Amino acid sequence: MYTITLIPGDGIGPDIATAARRVVEATGVSVQWDLQEAGMAAIEKYKDPLPPQTLESIARNKIALKGPLTTPVGTGFRSVNVALRKEFDLYINLRPAKSMEGVKSVFKDIDVVVFRENTEEFYSGIEHYIDARKSAAETIGVVTRTGSERIVRAAFEYARKHKRNKVTIVHKANIMKFTGGLFLEVARKVAQEYPEIQCNDKIIDNMAMQLVVNPAQFDVIVTTNLFGDILSDLCSGLVGGLGLAPGANIGYDAAIFEAVHGSAPDIAGKNLANPSAIILAAGMMLDHLGEVKAATKIRNAVTAVVRDGKHVTRDLNPASTVGTLEMADAIVRSLEHA
Ligand SMILES: NC(=O)c1ccc[n+]([C@@H]2O[C@H](COP(=O)([O-])OP(=O)(O)OC[C@H]3O[C@@H](n4cnc5c(N)ncnc54)[C@H](O)[C@@H]3O)[C@@H](O)[C@H]2O)c1
DSSP states (O other): OEEEEEEOOSTTHHHHHHHHHHHHHHTTOOEEEEEOOOTHHHHHHHSOSSOHHHHHHHHHHSEEEEOOOOOOSSSSSOOHHHHHHHHTTOOEEEEEEEOOTTSOOSOSOOEEEEEEEOSSBTTSOOEEESSTTOOOEEEOOBOOHHHHHHHHHHHHHHHHHTTOOEEEEEEOTTTSTTHHHHHHHHHHHHHTTOTTSEEEEEEHHHHHHHHHHOGGGOSEEEEOHHHHHHHHHHHHHHTTOGGGOEEEEEOSSOEEEEESSOOOTTTTTTTOOOOHHHHHHHHHHHHHTTOHHHHHHHHHHHHHHHHHOSSOOTTTOTTOOOOHHHHHHHHHHHHTTO
16 A cells, blocks of 8 residues: 555646546555645645645655646745755656657657756756846856766666667757756766767757757757756647646655646636646656556556547547546546556
8 A cells, every 4th residue: 555645736736636546546556645735725724835744744655646836926935846846855857758649749759758857957946136126136056966967867777777769968058168068068977877878969949949840859858957847848749738748756765746737727627627647647656656557557548548539628629528537537447448
């Protein structure tokens, strides 16, 4: 029996979390959910976006499934997602993007995995106005040798384990000669320890262009925090949108699994949210726990439902009237044959 912290989250979070819970339980893996709150839901209840009992639960269980959390833009409290990544040193942000049959997208043959450094650089929260009139502001991005080495190593280890052929290092070392330069130097050095895996590097702007023109040339991508954040959403878009993109935040002692998308306030409470991303994230979570058979079943079941196209939400089929939990139930039914 696994005890897993479940944070439903904000906006569409509670609906898609319920959906994921149903699918995980239907695999037969024995799970006890330790329900906790964070984000706006926690502010309403505890006046704290990240209450201590939520942190204690993750520290105790070492594994969590999390719905999206709303972060106010420009003002208000700092991102709870970033705080969680820092608190548990979840240095790997792992986001696979794979083409799925039945999804409208420009390309059909994409299978990339983005490794984004998750704790350093411009997301460290070191920022301030530089004068009293607030006429200018600065954000300081710190890149360390240790932080760079461990994320690049994680990408190469993943490539080795999953028999992936190539790792692409993405950077802006031509302009940011110190932070970008350090990341690239460390990455090239780590790459030498994996001679069986091809390695190349690309400057971020060229990378963005190459990804939308010829994404099939990429396999595993490793990069710093800000570039990784943007590129992984770009990759989700290439395979059909945020509704299908799962993500994992992994550290030495804990791991948090989630959808790449946010709380989607525009569709919250309307039963329109596609639950696939968080369900696929739950699959990654089961993989991480060593429940490989159940994880594979989840992936196959989602793939089958999406391919069939009859029980999918409106983002995948504009004519559809299928809601979040109906799609989840179709995935549950599909598990039997997966
Ligand atoms: N990991 C997280 O918790 C996380 C990630 C990204 C954004 N956010 C937060 O979410 C809030 C909203 O952000 P946003 O609007 O920029 O991005 P978003 O991902 O919430 O939504 C972007 C667009 O994609 C659609 N969409 C997203 N998920 C969908 C799903 N499952 N099914 C169907 N359509 C879906 C939305 O309706 C919207 O049109 C912000 O407060 C942001 O900080 C949280």
